[in-house]
Amino acid sequence: MHFSRLFLASLVFVSLLWISHLLRKRSPQSQDDLTVEKEDLSVTFDTLLHIQHLRKKKLRSFCGQTAKITELPHNKQEASQVVSSIMVNNKLQLLYCKIPATGVEGWEQLLEMLEEKENVTLQLPVPIHQQFGTQMMLSQYNLTSMEALLKSYTKVIFIREPFHRLISAYMHGLADDLTFKEFVQYILYQGSSKASIEWKPLVSLCRPCIIRYDYIIMFGFLGSEVHHLMQRAGLLGNNQLPEFIDSKIRWTYGWLEEQMFSELSLAQKKQLCHFFRFDFAAFHFPNSLLWDPTCIVRST
Numbered sequence: 001m002h003f004s005r006l007f008l009a010s011l012v013f014v015s016l017l018w019i020s021h022l023l024r025k026r027s028p029q030s031q032d033d034l035t036v037e038k039e040d041l042s043v044t045f046d047t048l049l050h051i052q053h054l055r056k057k058k059l060r061s062f063c064g065q066t067a068k069i070t071e072l073p074h075n076k077q078e079a080s081q082v083v084s085s086i087m088v089n090n091k092l093q094l095l096y097c098k099i100p101a102t103g104v105e106g107w108e109q110l111l112e113m114l115e116e117k118e119n120v121t122l123q124l125p126v127p128i129h130q131q132f133g134t135q136m137m138l139s140q141y142n143l144t145s146m147e148a149l150l151k152s153y154t155k156v157i158f159i160r161e162p163f164h165r166l167i168s169a170y171m172h173g174l175a176d177d178l179t180f181k182e183f184v185q186y187i188l189y190q191g192s193s194k195a196s197i198e199w200k201p202l203v204s205l206c207r208p209c210i211i212r213y214d215y216i217i218m219f220g221f222l223g224s225e226v227h228h229l230m231q232r233a234g235l236l237g238n239n240q241l242p243e244f245i246d247s248k249i250r251w252t253y254g255w256l257e258e259q260m261f262s263e264l265s266l267a268q269k270k271q272l273c274h275f276f277r278f279d280f281a282a283f284h285f286p287n288s289l290l291w292d293p294t295c296i297v298r299s300t
């Protein structure tokens, strides 16, 4: 059975409408599964802290086993290449890796909102950004400033299960007139070095073995995880976080992905796992349909 992009897009749209209808109908006391998960996590600050520790530990072990380069290169051009996806927010003293459809869009809206509020003050009100300049992209700074910013600012990476990234890219029209199977064939044919930012492995885009991220935020849990980050960084004040819709999208994709997965041949599934093997080894996506214990990363 083949799925056209238009059909899938309307399926997602209808199910999102249906979910929001359900959510609206329920009284605040009778939470459904979607919000219980979120609410549970948001009250347990310690759980979220623990999750961050586990993710960073897994990432460090991955880097220890496989990474050849763990320091920012001392050459300005090479260093700029390494940090080419990293954005700078000087007012809130944050660095984040900007990859589409990983949750970064909602995050940027939130940062804009926080910047507009005058009451947001940092716990360490050191106006260091004057020394560094005001560029938005880390690659535009000189090497000295790059290193200083990497040392002093809070660094955030957004991760998302690879197969969901593919589905998202497919539905956002990045594969005109292709079936999902043809789209996947095209990606595999192109290989990872020529891959588009929408599906290139996160490890090669965000370089987590060189940039020591303080927070690894998982798509599907943005509401509670970003809240936790903001609380720890002292950025939230009395502000309410806007609602993130990623948990609903994740839920919708959950029943879509099996259908799309079944369209692929066994060889394609194995090749996709190989294509994303570094992301699987660096971050934990235990429920991914693509994940297969035979596609492991060999030490280099």
Ligand SMILES: *[C@@H]1O[C@H](CO)[C@@H](O)[C@H](O)[C@H]1NC(C)=O
Pocket (backbone or CB within 6 Å): 118, 119, 238
């Ligand atoms: C924000 O700051 C204004 C003064 O600048 C103050 O009147 C107001 O109470 C503050 N609001 C919060 C939520 O702290």
Ligand SMILES: *[C@@H]1O[C@H](CO)[C@@H](O)[C@H](O)[C@H]1NC(C)=O
Pocket (backbone or CB within 6 Å): 131, 132, 133, 142, 144, 145
């Ligand atoms: C780097 O940029 C900062 C801010 O623009 C400047 O003060 C500093 O002198 C520069 N350093 C070098 C080595 O060019």
